[in-house]
Amino acid sequence: MSDRIEIPPTFPTVGDVRGKRVVLTGAGRGLGELLAHAFSRAGASVALVARTERDLKTVADTLPGPVLLFGGDVRDVAFNDAVADGTVEAWGGVDAWICNAGISPVVAGPLKTDPDVWRDVIDVNLTGAFLGARAAARVMTAGGRLIFTGSVLGERPARGLAAYSASKAGLVGMAKALALDLASAGITVNVVAPGWFDSPLAAGWKSNDRLERSILDHTALQRWGRPGDLAGAYLFLASAAADFLTGAVLNVDGGYLLK
Ligand SMILES: NC(=O)c1ccc[n+]([C@@H]2O[C@H](COP(=O)([O-])OP(=O)(O)OC[C@H]3O[C@@H](n4cnc5c(N)ncnc54)[C@H](OP(=O)(O)O)[C@@H]3O)[C@@H](O)[C@H]2O)c1
Numbered sequence: 001m002s003d004r005i006e007i008p009p010t011f012p013t014v015g016d017v018r019g020k021r022v023v024l025t026g027a028g029r030g031l032g033e034l035l036a037h038a039f040s041r042a043g044a045s046v047a048l049v050a051r052t053e054r055d056l057k058t059v060a061d062t063l064p065g066p067v068l069l070f071g072g073d074v075r076d077v078a079f080n081d082a083v084a085d086g087t088v089e090a091w092g093g094v095d096a097w098i099c100n101a102g103i104s105p106v107v108a109g110p111l112k113t114d115p116d117v118w119r120d121v122i123d124v125n126l127t128g129a130f131l132g133a134r135a136a137a138r139v140m141t142a143g144g145r146l147i148f149t150g151s152v153l154g155e156r157p158a159r160g161l162a163a164y165s166a167s168k169a170g171l172v173g174m175a176k177a178l179a180l181d182l183a184s185a186g187i188t189v190n191v192v193a194p195g196w197f198d199s200p201l202a203a204g205w206k207s208n209d210r211l212e213r214s215i216l217d218h219t220a221l222q223r224w225g226r227p228g229d230l231a232g233a234y235l236f237l238a239s240a241a242a243d244f245l246t247g248a249v250l251n252v253d254g255g256y257l258l259k
Contacts (some may be wrong), residue, residue: 074132
């Protein structure tokens with residue numbers, strides 16, 4: 001027997017998502033909009049999800065490939081099931097489901113955090129992702145990919161963001177548990193945790209000089225994330241190159257969590 005590793009005849013192409021059927025939540029603007037472009041340009045069919053249908057149409061109009069639009073709320077069980085069924089009806093299946101919809105309301109300490117705001121953040125960011133994963137798992141009969149958008153704030157919280165940090169830390173625990181639960185169905189579950197990206201959600205932080213300084217001081221690469229920086233991690237996770245990766249967190253953060 002040879003003591004050399006067996007070299008396969010071919011290797012999967014990293015990020016090859018041609019022909020994949022991808023559901024993408026939070027696709028009306030921000031990071032979701034850019035992921036829609038990245039997947040569509042890479043040859044995937046994308047089913048876009050957000051509450052504001054006008055935004056979805058705007059995004060869809062600029063995409064080169066097949067698109068479906070689903071206007072609704074990720075907190076709604078029946079809506080998630082309708083997205084799954086509608087995608088299967090149109091395209092015959094779902095290969096990847098990216099739970100990216102998220103909110104981050106006004107920063108406040110615990111005494112100033114309205115309990116309803118706390119519930120909203122957990123409902124959208126965590127429960128919404130669970131309901132998406134649940135709907136996806138039902139229709140991914142031939143295996144598939146679940147990808148959650150987490151945040152570096154799930155690992156290193158910032159002041160006044162308890163609900164947001166809890167929701168994103170919760171996503172990591174949930175992804176690991178679901179990775180175990182869904183492995184036998186051939187479904188992998190991973191988290192992409194972006195650092196600080198220039199997007200509408202981060203506008204409040206970017207306009208605060210002190211906060212921006214602290215963000216840049218912590219980010220080893222000393223800059224905000226640019227649109228082109230993020231998509232590679234998602235494309236990788238959705239491609240055959242990531243077949244053996246599950247329960248992982250990819251921090252796309254310019255080294256923010258290093259220091
Ligand atoms: N920007 C950053 O620097 C950064 C860093 C780390 C992590 N993240 C995470 O990345 C994700 C996207 O953030 P972003 O910066 O792109 O935010 P954004 O610009 O505010 O976009 C959020 C998207 O989610 C949708 N959405 C919000 N609540 C929803 C709901 N209940 N049901 C369905 N769709 C909903 C929004 O559309 P509607 O309001 O029309 O529904 C919108 O399309 C979030 O999970 C966020 O936590 C962002």
